[in-house]
Amino acid sequence: MLLVYTKKKSPRLNYVFKHICTRVLGIKVGFTAKIEEFIAHDSLKMSYAKQQLGNEFFVKSHDILFEQGLGDVDINVHSWDTTKCFFYIGEKCSIPFDIFSASFYLLSRYEEYLPHVKDEYGRFSAKESLAFNEGFLHQPVVDIWAYKFKDALQKQFPEFVFPERTYNIIPVIDVPSPYNYKLKGLMRNFGGITADLFRLKIKSLYLRFIVLLGFKHDPYDTFKYIINRQRHSKYKFLFFFLIGDYSTYDKGINPNKKKFVSLIKHVGDYCRVGLKVSFLAIENSSTLKKEKIKMEEILNTNLKATRQSFSKLNLPDAYRNLITLEVQEDYTMGYVNQIGFRAGSCSPFLFYDLDYEVQTPLMVFPYQVMDYALLKHKSLLDKKKVLNEMIDEVKQVNGSFIPVFHNYTFGDDMRWKGFKELFNLILNSVDEN
Structure with missing residues (x-):
């Protein structure tokens, strides 16, 4: 089990850690605010807070996981090897981005709650999204970040064997x-025939008749x-x-x-x-x-x-x-x-x-x-x-x-x-x- 030290728990924190750790990486995750319990834990562990305790695996926390409702979120997207990420926390941390907050922003569809222009069917369009505009829509970044997190953990805990999931x-x-054409009823077929005649769609008209007469699939x-x-x-x-x-x-x-x-x-x-x-x-x-x-x-x-x-x-x-x-x-x-x-x-x-x-x-x-x-x-x-x-x-x-x-x-x-x-x-x- 991965034990996470954090001074404050929240529904958002619990949600995103369980998705990344349990659903993507296949490991259980628990939380503690007790330093003694954290020190005593003899397997995977990390701290998620504003300040590092010592030399442990550390990810500096962004505020979004401890907030409620919607707010103004300042997002600056950076390159990270062959992918992109946001909520940069610095190279002194075990990983340079708070992937948990960034993942929560995407998974919760935070941006779809914010004001945006809908298309003709009233849908949220790709062009309104952060991923499209920042050029990472083509990548499953949440999963990529999770695997980067796994690689970093593996370096610090080389004896731990992670389970493997399959494509x-x-x-x-x-x-x-x-x-x-079939099962459309008399009125709808009559309307279809009329429309085909009006638009001179002879091929469609012919196909409709031979299908309805049972000569063609x-x-x-x-x-x-x-x-x-x-x-x-x-x-x-x-x-x-x-x-x-x-x-x-x-x-x-x-x-x-x-x-x-x-x-x-x-x-x-x-x-x-x-x-x-x-x-x-x-x-x-x-x-x-x-x-x-x-x-x-x-x-x-x-x-x-x-x-x-x-x-x-x-x-x-x-x-x-x-x-x-x-x-x-x-x-x-x-x-x-x-x-x-x-x-x-x-x-x-x-x-x-x-x-x-x-x-x-x-x-x-x-x-x-x-x-x-x-x-x-x-x-x-x-x-x-x-x-x-x-x-x-x-x-x-x-x-x-x-x-x-x-x-x-x-x-x-x-x-x-x-x-x-x-x-x-x-x-x-x-x-x-």
Whole structure:
């Protein structure tokens, strides 16, 4: 166990030390304000305070972990070997930065509580983030800092054997609509036909008819292919089905249709299934509750995981609603149009509510790349290069790589040409040295 000497304890201190030490490095951590207890401890130990006691492993503490609420935080980002960090504390300390305070700032999403410009969907955009503007969005800096902390500890305690974690993947399949033409109903198909005629989309019109007449597979129906890939992978895929009402934003299938329910159950036989929270339910707790109950009726089990429609995430309300309904996991933490680490980490972490100053039971699984973000890279070679670079970043800290693909990504639309190959690249990354 790592024993930390600190004159003052706080919920923030407990939260971030347990994430870095226990979740990332795999070691237990305890705290003491008694010098005698600290001296007597015969294993890993460090002091986290304003002043060093003697020659022990020492990290000078920043004030942010002992504050409450939001305040003006002065941040100056510096280079640190091949990465970047902030809250510089000097070379006389065992490490030159207070990585615990810096990690708390990123993991708590402190900056998302501060005034910022939202995009057209009301989302916090990558361009508003410290990581994007300071050029470290492409790195899981919290995990990198944790490993630097580990290396420094190892030098001072060479006899201690740290546990090793392994790189893993959690492939996420987002299903806003399982079919492009099927199960849409008479009125919606009539509207689609009218729109195709008006825009002279003859190919789309032809495809709609041959699919509805049963002569061709629906282009969004790629579930057989995905399940087949699941059978050859040791990691469970996680599907998120939209079952919310039809709206301006969400145009899924009526969850009362038996074929749709059968599809969800069929996928659930092979993969994990969660709820894709509709756009209107994100900020409406009663609508969210109805969707959760409906999905639990379909799955015949408690709902464990969610993803918000359009990856919209307004903190802290969106997460509080999930916590109230006892949802255990969320997979919304990421950017639709930007590859990178929104919370600076590739390790799942518990959501910390800054307003209530409490660690919550909701586990946040941050995703690093969505298929849409890869579209800006025109050639397949460029897409592979970017994807491999992201995978390598996660592998260096043995983290969790979480990509988000859609069911229609695996169809025949030329827009998504080569994406099956990209998906297989991710699946095969586990077996590579």
